Amino acid sequence: MTTTLTRPQTHNAAKPKPTFRQRLSFWDLKASPYLYISPFFIVFAVVGLFPLLYTFYVSLHEWHLLKGQGEFVGLANFTGVLGDRFFWNSLFNTFSIFLLSAIPQLAVALFLAAVLDQNLRAKTFWRMSVLLPYVVTPVAVALIFTNMFDEQYGLINTMLGNVGIDPVLWKTDTLPSHLALATMVNWRWTGYNALILLAAMQAVPRDIYESAAIDGAGPFRRFFSITLPSIRPTMIFVVITSTIGGLQIFAEPRLFDSVTAGGSQRQFQTTVLYLWEMAFQRQNFGRASAIAWILFLIIVLVGIVNFLISKKIATADSKPRRVRSKR
DSSP: OOOOOOOOOOOOOOOOOOOHHHHHHHHHHHHHHHHHHHHHHHHHIIIIIHHHHHHHHHHTBOOBTTTBOOOBOTTHHHHHHHTOHHHHHHHHHHHHHHHHHHHHHHHHHHHHHHHHTSOOTTHHHHHHHTTHHHHSOHHHHHHHHHHHTOTTTOHHHHHHHHTTOOOOOTTTSHHHHHHHHHHHHHHHHHHHHHHHHHHHHHTSOHHHHHHHHHTTOOHHHHIIIIIHHHTHHHHHHHHHHHHHHHHTOOHHHHHHSSSSSSOTTOTTOOHHHHHHHHHHTSOOHHHHHHHHHHHHHHHHHHHHHHHHHHHHHHHHHHSOOOOOOOO
16 A cells, blocks of 8 residues: 655745735835934034034135135145244244143043042032033133233232232243143133043942952052052043143134234244134235144044053053062
């Protein structure tokens, strides 16, 4: 008796077409995330990317305020800027004020964040207090500090005179003017950076500190061995943002001496202030656009250097260390 095996017949039935609601749900899952984030990129393209590209186009021409586009000059504006001693003077002033402000600012902000991270009474009050200088407008800050650092009747020179010290020429000499501007920048931005670092410290698990304390680690050892490595990404963010803001400083030196654009001898004229002078006083928009692009490239270069240094530090910390056993 023989049996025949038959394969089950497969019905090639056509799949039903998706309904309109199913197609709408599919496109909602696929396209809606891009629609949600599109406003940022649209606004960035309008107010950020387009002005950046248009500025480069202007830098290649002799551009006039009323006449508009003039003769195409290529890279002549860039070579003219790089050969201008006033540009290099402004670049030196910018980096000098940046270093005098950024390094103490980050150190004090880190100290304040560590203090505010402790169990203090009225923690909310103290945390909001360090943010008050950031709320004050730059114009008010500049007016206050300009009167404080006045060479004849300023508060600082008056106090120095009471102890027998000669008045300091805050607006005439280069180093005192840089110190005065750095003080203005530090007073306004230290509290802001402190709160950012404090938020990172609050995210560190507390049981790690408790375990380290049980093992006998003191407060300083816990801070340098636990806190600083844990908040390294936030520290990198603060360093990069402080670098970008420090290299673009304009309001403080502009208001520190409203008569001249950076002092009578350009002793505290920053690069952005020199750009403003080139555009709105000399009305040379082509060369001013070249200055803007050179400063943009410098900021990008400094940002890349910061990124590479931070990446190298993170890679070095992540490498396993060999522990030699003693026999």
